[in-house]
Amino acid sequence: xxxxxxxxxxxxxxxxxxxxxxxxxxxxxxxxxxxxxxxxxxxxxxxxxxxxxxxxxxxxxxxxxxxxxxxxxxxxxxxxxxxxxxxxxxxxxxxxxxxxxxxxxxxxxxxxxxxxxxxxxxxxxxxxxxxxxxxxxxxxxxxxxxxxxxxxxxxxxxxxxxxxxxxxxxxxxxxxxxxxxxxxxxxxxxxxxxxxxxxxxxxxxxxxxxxxxxxxxxxxxxxxxxxxxxxxxxxxxxxxxxxxxxxxxxxxxxxxxxxxx
Amino acid sequence: xxxxxxxxxxxxxxxxxxxxxxxxxxxxxxxxxxxxxxxxxxxxxxxxxxxxxxxxxxxxxxxxxxxxxxxxxxxxxxxxxxxxxxxxxxxxxxxxxxxxxxxxxxxxxxxxxxxxxxxxxxxxxxxxxxxxxxxxxxxxxxxxxxxxxxxxxxxxxxxxxxxxxxxxxxxxxxxxxxxxxxxxxxxxxxxxxxxxxxxxxxxxxxxxxxxxxxxxxxxxxxxxxxxxxxxxxxxxxxxxxxxxxxxxxxxxxxxxxxxxxxxxxxxxxxxxxxxxxxxxxxxxxxxxxxxxxxxxxxxxxxxxx
Numbered sequence: 294x295x296x297x298x299x300x301x302x303x304x305x306x307x308x309x310x311x312x313x314x315x316x317x318x319x320x321x322x323x324x325x326x327x328x329x330x331x332x333x334x335x336x337x338x339x340x341x342x343x344x345x346x347x348x349x350x351x352x353x354x355x356x357x358x359x360x361x362x363x364x365x366x367x368x369x370x371x372x373x374x375x376x377x378x379x380x381x382x383x384x385x386x387x388x389x390x391x392x393x394x395x396x397x398x399x400x401x402x403x404x405x406x407x408x409x410x411x412x413x414x415x416x417x418x419x420x421x422x423x424x425x426x427x428x429x430x431x432x433x434x435x436x437x438x439x440x441x442x443x444x445x446x447x448x449x450x451x452x453x454x455x456x457x458x459x460x461x462x463x464x465x466x467x468x469x470x471x472x473x474x475x476x477x478x479x480x481x482x483x484x485x486x487x488x489x490x491x492x493x494x495x496x497x498x499x500x501x502x503x504x505x506x507x508x509x510x511x512x513x514x515x516x517x518x519x520x521x522x523x524x525x526x527x528x529x530x531x532x533x534x535x536x537x538x539x540x541x542x543x544x545x546x547x548x549x550x551x552x553x554x
Numbered sequence: 555x556x557x558x559x560x561x562x563x564x565x566x567x568x569x570x571x572x573x574x575x576x577x578x579x580x581x582x583x584x585x586x587x588x589x590x591x592x593x594x595x596x597x598x599x600x601x602x603x604x605x606x607x608x609x610x611x612x613x614x615x616x617x618x619x620x621x622x623x624x625x626x627x628x629x630x631x632x633x634x635x636x637x638x639x640x641x642x643x644x645x646x647x648x649x650x651x652x653x654x655x656x657x658x659x660x661x662x663x664x665x666x667x668x669x670x671x672x673x674x675x676x677x678x679x680x681x682x683x684x685x686x687x688x689x690x691x692x693x694x695x696x697x698x699x700x701x702x703x704x705x706x707x708x709x710x711x712x713x714x715x716x717x718x719x720x721x722x723x724x725x726x727x728x729x730x731x732x733x734x735x736x737x738x739x740x741x742x743x744x745x746x747x748x749x750x751x752x753x754x755x756x757x758x759x760x761x762x763x764x765x766x767x768x769x770x771x772x773x774x775x776x777x778x779x780x781x782x783x784x785x786x787x788x789x790x791x792x793x794x795x796x797x798x799x800x801x802x803x804x805x806x807x808x809x810x811x812x813x814x815x816x817x818x819x820x821x822x823x824x825x826x827x828x829x830x831x832x833x834x835x836x837x838x839x840x841x842x843x844x845x846x847x848x849x850x851x852x853x854x855x856x857x858x859x
Binding site for chain 2: 348
């Protein structure tokens, strides 16, 4: 057991989520547990299939969705060459994996906490809900583009209060932003906590409303990474003092008043 | 097999070093292996004052390689001396500082700051960074400047060995190597990245904010081998081979053409324990191919008559 390590482990299962109605875009990846001492929701791993030889070169970062002593579960959206090849892996294929990496979301069991997920951004919140001792204090707000069955929403909404909104049309997006604003206002009024994960424009919107209402809020960033350990300096963002900081080691979770998006 | 190697004032326990900019200050990789197992660690490039580096995006993946334009983001030499260096196991692994500056005088000043640091085994002079506006590659393409910068560093470096890191983005790398040797370099390291570019036809933008970036990774290995071969044939000072090394076989290829040591760069991103494993694999492969010793194998390339 170790705090953080790099190992070669086997894929246990790769299955599409919500396959019945939509093209295969979202996948649940199950892997052998990498023998960590522990992990925290919001942390991530780097994964590089052994079969990649020298092309593609980089590993890919993924939020830890869930993990127990035997299985590590990741939620993967097929968006490019890397994720296309990762979601085509078969049980028994091996990957290099290093982690758990980065910091984690704030967890305050007695504080009303709003979880804002933009699409694939729901991934770390599954682990968050599973780790939370008072899930009755959690509300999950999911903005999604594909039908709800493509996301692990049901796994979470059975434990917490869940709201979901489809952003299939441009008009819907404005509606969702308005709804999200109301949610953030509500949690600001009860001195709550707002946690968000999703595309950068979504994070910017959360930051704007968090500043407007003065609520404590964190955003998880998903910048492109080569190493995941703070060395390549390819994933930096600007902190509150306009200094470049690595998203992989200083984040991926940032307080909204300490990051420039 | 005895893997120890001594050259240009450095004594390394094996020829595996990590290349500047790909291994942080070394500490980032401590969870994944024993830093003292390595022959040497070349730290991320340092300047006199902290530098924020280039805007994002800074990196792009390319076939068997990658582009980067980080722009020497670093916390400055004083921060390195007070924070990273004391935390590194420098008594048991050679820690080499990599120097970046805008002119010869500044290079000299930077060398002077590091000369008194017991934990620094050598200075590597970056006259070849393609990603900064001043200095960097401008020096690397001008033999006179290479000589001048090397002299300035050497003059202020005290007893620290000086390695000059050369750019491949030149018409004749041998001329540059000779200029560094003339300036007093104890050894040379090559190659730095090849100048390159990537664009996106959909949004019609460059993939890197700096537009021009440095290409590294296995894609550049043949260019690197050619450069090392040419330089080894032409100058008397030792050479450290760098460029696309991603296996023990790659590393031995550089040693075969005459490199005393090698640096692993982009392959550190394949997995963070890559360089640690390479130390073992290198020794095993040397034995497997029937080499008598590292010294016997080095430079034993059989050229056509």
